[in-house]
Amino acid sequence: MHFKRMAIGLVFVLAGIGIAHADLGQDAYDRGDYKAALDYWRPLAKKGDAAAQLKLGEMYEEGDGVEKDLTRALNWYRKAADQGNAQAEFNVGTMYDQGEGVATDDAQAVVWYRKAAEQGYGDAQYNLALMYDNGEGVPQDKAQAFIWYKKSADQGDADAQFNVADMYDNGEGVSQDKTEAIVWYRKSADQGNADAQYNLAIMYDEGDGVPRDDSQAVVWYQKAADQGKIEAEYNLAIMYRDGEGVPKDGNQAASWFRKAADQGDADAQYNLGSMYADGDGIAEDDAEAIVWFRKAADQNDVEAEYNLGVMYRDGEGVAKNGPEAIDWFEKAAAQNYVDAAFNLGVMYRDGDGVPVDWAKSFEWFRKAKAMGHNDNEPDDNEDTPPQTKSIPI
Numbered sequence: 001m002h003f004k005r006m007a008i009g010l011v012f013v014l015a016g017i018g019i020a021h022a023d024l025g026q027d028a029y030d031r032g033d034y035k036a037a038l039d040y041w042r043p044l045a046k047k048g049d050a051a052a053q054l055k056l057g058e059m060y061e062e063g064d065g066v067e068k069d070l071t072r073a074l075n076w077y078r079k080a081a082d083q084g085n086a087q088a089e090f091n092v093g094t095m096y097d098q099g100e101g102v103a104t105d106d107a108q109a110v111v112w113y114r115k116a117a118e119q120g121y122g123d124a125q126y127n128l129a130l131m132y133d134n135g136e137g138v139p140q141d142k143a144q145a146f147i148w149y150k151k152s153a154d155q156g157d158a159d160a161q162f163n164v165a166d167m168y169d170n171g172e173g174v175s176q177d178k179t180e181a182i183v184w185y186r187k188s189a190d191q192g193n194a195d196a197q198y199n200l201a202i203m204y205d206e207g208d209g210v211p212r213d214d215s216q217a218v219v220w221y222q223k224a225a226d227q228g229k230i231e232a233e234y235n236l237a238i239m240y241r242d243g244e245g246v247p248k249d250g251n252q253a254a255s256w257f258r259k260a261a262d263q264g265d266a267d268a269q270y271n272l273g274s275m276y277a278d279g280d281g282i283a284e285d286d287a288e289a290i291v292w293f294r295k296a297a298d299q300n301d302v303e304a305e306y307n308l309g310v311m312y313r314d315g316e317g318v319a320k321n322g323p324e325a326i327d328w329f330e331k332a333a334a335q336n337y338v339d340a341a342f343n344l345g346v347m348y349r350d351g352d353g354v355p356v357d358w359a360k361s362f363e364w365f366r367k368a369k370a371m372g373h374n375d376n377e378p379d380d381n382e383d384t385p386p387q388t389k390s391i392p393i
Contacts, residue, residue, distance in 0.1 A: 025055070034065020045076065053080040054088045061100075070101030081112065089116035090124040097127070106137030117148060125152040126160050133163075142173030153184065161188035162196045169199070169209075178209025189220065197224035198232045205235070214245030225256065233260040234268050241271075241281065250281015261292060269296035270304045277307065277316075286317025297328065305332040306340045313343070313353060322353015333367065341368035 025040030038059065044052035057076035060069045074095050080088035093112035096105045110131050116124030129148035132141045146167050152160035165184030168177045182203060188196035201220035204213045218239050224232035237256035240249045254275055260268035273292035276285045290311060296304035305328050311317055313325035326347065332340035345364035348357045 025052075029055075029064075034059065038065050045079070048079075048083070050080040050083040050085040050088065053077075053083075054085055054091075057088065057091065070095070072101075074101035081115070084115075084119075086116045086119040086121040086124070089113075089119075090121050090127075093124060093127065106131065108137075110137035117151070120151075120155075122152045122155040122157050122160075125149075125155075126157055129160070129163070142167070144173075146173035153187070156191075158188045158191035158193040158196070161185075161191070162193050162199075165196065165199070178203070182209050189223070192223075192227070194224045194227040194229045194232070197221075197227075198229050201232065201235065214239065216245075218245035225259070228259075228263075230260045230263050230265050230268075233257075233263075234265055234271075237268065237271065241275070248281065250275065254282050261295065264299075266296045266299040266301045266304070269293075269299075270301050270307075273304060273307065277311075286311065288317075290317040297331070300331075300335070302332050302335040302337045305329075305335070306337050309340060309343065313347065320353065322347065325353055333364070336371055338368055338371040338373045341371055342373045344368075 025037045025044075028034075028036035028040065038056075041052045041055050041059075045056045053076045057073045057080065058064070060066055060076065061073035062068065074092065077088045077091045077095070081092045089112050093109045093116065095101050096112065097109035098104070110128065113124045113128040113131065117128045125148045129145045129152065131137050132148065133145035134140065138144075146164065149160045149163045149167070153164045161184050165181045165188060167173050168184060169181035170176065182200070185196045185200040185203070189200050197220045201217045201224065203209050204220065205217035206212065218236065221232045221236040221239065225236045233256050237253045237260065239245050240256065241253035242248070246252075254272060257268045257272040257275070261272050269292045273289045273296065274280065275282055276292065277289035278284070290308070293304040293308050293311070297308055309325045309328035309332060312321045312328060314320065326344065329340040329344045329347075333344060341364050345361045345368060346352065347354055348361035348364065350356070
């Protein structure tokens with residue numbers, strides 16, 4: 001959820017003789033002559049012109065032609081707000097909300113957001129909804145949050161549209177309605193909201209509120225992935241790897257896994273490692289597999305820890321190293337990875353890269369059995385990669 005900042009770059013509608021002065025002031029401001037702009041606007045503001053007061057507030061907030069002074073900015077915004085200027089009311093609300101020029105006061109923020117929201121100011125409606133949604137300055141009230149998100153959404157705000165969709169999707173503040181969720185996700189997605197694009201893709205992917213359609217899922221994953229949304233990059237890679245909604249394409253899968261992996265996604269790092277280890281749609285490269293398994297393992301990904309154990313034990317992509325294999329198997333076993341515990345028992349039993357140690361072998365076989373291992377031989381196969389990620393709440 002995105003807090004809306006106060007508006008900068010104002011359009012003025014001044015009464016009476018103020019119009020000419022405002023135009024001259026705006027002309028000066030636009031060409032960077034802030035002193036001339038101040039000379040035009042300050043007298044009007046002192047005479048009580050709300051739009052000029054609003055502009056002076058902006059100039060003090062931004063430090064345009066004057067020393068930046070948030071307290072003075074708030075003072076001028078407040079003068080305009082006291083005359084019912086909706087934009088000024090919103091700006092006063094944001095300053096109380098963020099503690100700019102005044103101590104943070106959520107209750108006062110709500111007061112001013114409400115004044116602007118009731119005049120139809122979309123950003124104020126959105127921020128007021130956030131306050132109800134999070135219980136800031138008012139008791140948490142999802143139903144009120146939905147009402148105000150909806151008002152902002154009806155004016156075309158993409159973030160508000162996303163939140164309306166999410167609330168329909170999860171039945172928060174309104175009765176659950178997947179069909180309506182789809183409608184509002186699409187409105188937001190069509191405006192480029194990456195979260196909406198991703199959630200819309202998930203719904204097509206899972207057939208949630210709409211008939212399952214892998215090709216549509218790919219379309220929306222692609223749009224969100226193109227904006228750098230990690231979860232979309234990851235899921236798009238899965239679609240290319242498995243040939244769901246698109247022809248199977250290992251290079252595309254690896255490319256999208258890499259984008260997510262480079263942003264630190266452990267699942268993507270593990271899956272990229274698996275593709276290199278198996279030669280799954282790309283050239284097999286054990287050394288590259290080691291690189292990506294290690295990145296995932298450094299984030300405690302248990303499958304990556306286990307696979308590193310296998311590769312160090314067998315000398316795949318790296319020099320054979322029994323103690324290193326033991327270390328990675330132990331890390332995986334500590335997360336109750338049964339095959340890691342069983343392989344530890346085998347290594348100590350057979351003296352595979354480490355001295356034979358019957359006591360340790362027995363102890364690891366006992367732990368493996370307690371974890372549910374019933375086979376007589378270790379399972380060296382990579383596990384099935386994690387499944388599609390769910391909609392974020």
